[in-house]
Amino acid sequence: MEKGMLVLGLVAIMVVGVVVVVESSVEGDGRSLIINGQRKLLFSASIHYPRSTPEMWGSLIGKAKEGGIDVIQTYVFWNLHEPGKGQYDFSGRADIVRFIKEIQAHGLYASLRIGPFIEAEWNYGGLPFWLHDVPGIVYRCDNEPFKVQVHMQNFTTKIVNMMKSENLYASQGGPIILSQIENEYEMVEHAFHEKGPPYVRWAAQMAVALQTGVPWMMCKQYDAPDPVINTCNGMKCGVSFPGPNSPNKPWLWTENWTTWYRAYGKEPETRSAQDIAFQVALFVARNGTFVNYYMYHGGTNFGRTTSAFTTTSYYDDAPLDEYGFIRLPKWGHLKQLHEAIKSCSNPILFGTQFTLSLGQQQMGYIYQRNSGECAAFLVNQDDTKSVAVIFHNSSYELGPSSVSILPDCKNVVFNTAKVNVKNNTRLITTGKKFNESEMWQEFKDIIPTFADTSMRSKTLLEHMNTTKDMSDYLWYTFSYQHESSNSKAVLSVRSAGHVLHAFVNGASVGSGNGNHEKVNFTLDNTITLNNGSNNISLLSVTVGLPDSGAFLERKALGLRRVRIHDIQNSKDLSNHRWGYQVGLLGEKLQIYIDHSSSNVQWRNFTSSNNPLTWYKVRFDAPAKNESFGLNLESMGKGEVWINGQSIGRYWASFLTSQGSPYQTWYHVPRSFLKPKDNLLVILEEQNGSPLGISLDIISTI
Numbered sequence: 001m002e003k004g005m006l007v008l009g010l011v012a013i014m015v016v017g018v019v020v021v022v023e024s025s026v027e028g029d030g031r032s033l034i035i036n037g038q039r040k041l042l043f044s045a046s047i048h049y050p051r052s053t054p055e056m057w058g059s060l061i062g063k064a065k066e067g068g069i070d071v072i073q074t075y076v077f078w079n080l081h082e083p084g085k086g087q088y089d090f091s092g093r094a095d096i097v098r099f100i101k102e103i104q105a106h107g108l109y110a111s112l113r114i115g116p117f118i119e120a121e122w123n124y125g126g127l128p129f130w131l132h133d134v135p136g137i138v139y140r141c142d143n144e145p146f147k148v149q150v151h152m153q154n155f156t157t158k159i160v161n162m163m164k165s166e167n168l169y170a171s172q173g174g175p176i177i178l179s180q181i182e183n184e185y186e187m188v189e190h191a192f193h194e195k196g197p198p199y200v201r202w203a204a205q206m207a208v209a210l211q212t213g214v215p216w217m218m219c220k221q222y223d224a225p226d227p228v229i230n231t232c233n234g235m236k237c238g239v240s241f242p243g244p245n246s247p248n249k250p251w252l253w254t255e256n257w258t259t260w261y262r263a264y265g266k267e268p269e270t271r272s273a274q275d276i277a278f279q280v281a282l283f284v285a286r287n288g289t290f291v292n293y294y295m296y297h298g299g300t301n302f303g304r305t306t307s308a309f310t311t312t313s314y315y316d317d318a319p320l321d322e323y324g325f326i327r328l329p330k331w332g333h334l335k336q337l338h339e340a341i342k343s344c345s346n347p348i349l350f351g352t353q354f355t356l357s358l359g360q361q362q363m364g365y366i367y368q369r370n371s372g373e374c375a376a377f378l379v380n381q382d383d384t385k386s387v388a389v390i391f392h393n394s395s396y397e398l399g400p401s402s403v404s405i406l407p408d409c410k411n412v413v414f415n416t417a418k419v420n421v422k423n424n425t426r427l428i429t430t431g432k433k434f435n436e437s438e439m440w441q442e443f444k445d446i447i448p449t450f451a452d453t454s455m456r457s458k459t460l461l462e463h464m465n466t467t468k469d470m471s472d473y474l475w476y477t478f479s480y481q482h483e484s485s486n487s488k489a490v491l492s493v494r495s496a497g498h499v500l501h502a503f504v505n506g507a508s509v510g511s512g513n514g515n516h517e518k519v520n521f522t523l524d525n526t527i528t529l530n531n532g533s534n535n536i537s538l539l540s541v542t543v544g545l546p547d548s549g550a551f552l553e554r555k556a557l558g559l560r561r562v563r564i565h566d567i568q569n570s571k572d573l574s575n576h577r578w579g580y581q582v583g584l585l586g587e588k589l590q591i592y593i594d595h596s597s598s599n600v601q602w603r604n605f606t607s608s609n610n611p612l613t614w615y616k617v618r619f620d621a622p623a624k625n626e627s628f629g630l631n632l633e634s635m636g637k638g639e640v641w642i643n644g645q646s647i648g649r650y651w652a653s654f655l656t657s658q659g660s661p662y663q664t665w666y667h668v669p670r671s672f673l674k675p676k677d678n679l680l681v682i683l684e685e686q687n688g689s690p691l692g693i694s695l696d697i698i699s700t701i
């Protein structure tokens with residue numbers, strides 16, 4: 001048998017030598033990836049470098065390794081690295097080379113998903129917004145401006161060359177064993193009609209021509225052109241993956257979702273350790289030799305990096321939680337699963353696979369070598385009951401939805417449905433309170449009137465194309481002549497998303513918002529008008545740009561129709577004389593940064609209940625080296641900065657159907673803090689009270 005495999009391997013290599021295998025130390029055939037001549041069974045963990053801090057990377061990678069992980073997988077975040085055309089940033093959290101070197105230092109491999117469209121609940125799916133202004137551009141299809149004219153190809157080449165110049169590909173002795181081009185393109189391909197398939201072919205050719213010396217993947221792209229490997233994404237690849245599109249390509253699972261990300265308006269959901277383990281074991285039983293957990297550590301969407309209506313905390317229920325703590329039983333159950341599967345490595349990688357029906361929904365997957373070495377996976381797909389089966393003359397009780405792993409075809413060393421790891425829970429202790437009004441200073445941002453604005457238009461402008469993603473905020477203002485002694489009227493605004501705060505003559509008259517499932521909404525509010533001239537100021541707010549779907553460049557947000565109905569008539573003001581202002585004054589003056597904070601006149605704290613108010617406080621960091629979460633339950637919606645760095649948007653007033661905030665604690669990385677005199681600045685859009693804020697200590701027990 002062993003000889004047969006070898007011959008098969010040689011044939012495969014000969015066949016593949018022309019088509020699939022790149023000249024390198026990383027190859028793939030129908031059985032597995034082969035790194036420096038060695039077959040590999042690999043467990044991989046998605047950890048995204050900008051979603052934590054360089055100070056955390058080592059510990060996260062170390063905990064992944066301890067959990068039985070061989071590979072760290074990350075996307076590359078185009079708009080993080082090229083925020084302005086030709087202006088690159090690879091510093092701090094964007095230091096991808098440092099991250100890959102950290103992986104290498106831990107003796108692990110890396111899988112680099114360049115995209116450069118990535119989705120990933122990342123602002124605009126990773127595309128820089130400046131692409132929007134490239135004439136004739138249509139993203140992600142057979143469109144020259146997107147593909148070649150220094151855009152997708154340029155960025156992909158830049159990243160590949162950067163990795164090469166640092167010798168980071170496995171073909172150069174580095175850790176990178178895989179790269180990905182595009183992302184789940186099949187999901188949108190049909191929308192592009194005849195412009196889709198040539199783009200797939202072009203993307204594959206363009207990537208392969210970069211000669212990384214390691215295989216390229218396309219996830220969820222069944223027709224990925226040779227030698228690119230098509231891979232599976234989803235929670236159930238153990239059951240659903242039809243396999244690669246060529247017998248010469250290995251079975252790779254690029255995204256096994258360990259939970260689900262949180263988004264405003266979407267009921268929180270998570271996934272059990274047992275279900276994850278069941279699918280992983282089944283995938284390996286069916287031929288899989290590479291499984292990546294998405295996410296293994298989700299982390300934090302700092303600043304304005306999150307996509308539409310996604311929370312700042314990302315995949316907190318992953319095996320490593322947002323703060324980097326091991327989450328049990330998930331982390332431990334998967335560690336044991338990895339050990340059990342690894343103990344079957346030889347038969348899996350060098351044996352022959354055959355299957356045995358053990359019942360209606362029960363199946364045995366057996367890997368056997370000529371030497372007699374044998375490993376078995378006994379699978380019960382019935383989720384309602386246990387079933388006793390006979391295998392190799394012995395009886396086995398298979399629990400509902402379970403895989404029993406027998407590294408010697410005899411003894412069960414692991415059952416995916418049985419968790420024998422203790423749980424842990426998050427412990428939150430109240431740390432520093434900011435409950436004294438004397439601590440705080442405030443600055444009320446300016447509500448501009450039409451006369452204050454310099455950007456004018458006779459129509460309602462599209463939000464994103466006006467802010468160019470330089471701010472979440474866009475003021476739509478107009479002056480309204482009301483000729484009646486009856487002051488009551490109704491302001492009716494239709495918005496394509498995401499949030500609206502309406503002001504009449506400087507006073508707040510109401511807010512509206514969409515949610516993750518339905519971004520558009522209508523606001524109908526009774527207002528009081530002066531007889532004569534009135535200033536109407538409407539603040540449209542985005543909560544992250546969209547990150548999915550075809551024709552992202554055509555998506556529209558912001559106000560679509562504005563009407564005022566009074567007792568006599570109804571006026572459509574959509575084509576009125578509008579004045580615009582991008583961003584808030586405090587943002588423009590960067591009052592969240594220490595040295596520019598004095599650009600405005602701060603006053604002593606008066607009261608909460610003031611929409612669009614900035615609050616600031618100074619504090620010394622707690623002495624102990626602990627993890628911190630800022631408790632913002634008393635606040636409404638806005639953004640927080642610590643020493644000039646944004647820890648993200650918050651939206652504590654958006655409640656789940658159970659009546660609790662989607663997110664209460666916001667991660668403050670230790671490295672953002674100085675021992676003394678830290679500056680905490682909060683922009684509050686609603687009526688939240690900063691007196692309820694505390695810097696809490698996060699740990700696990």
Ligand code: GAL
Nearest residue numbers: 118119120121183184233261
């Ligand atoms: C996938 C996508 C990822 C991420 C994930 C959900 O479909 O490829 O980028 O968005 O869904 O977290």
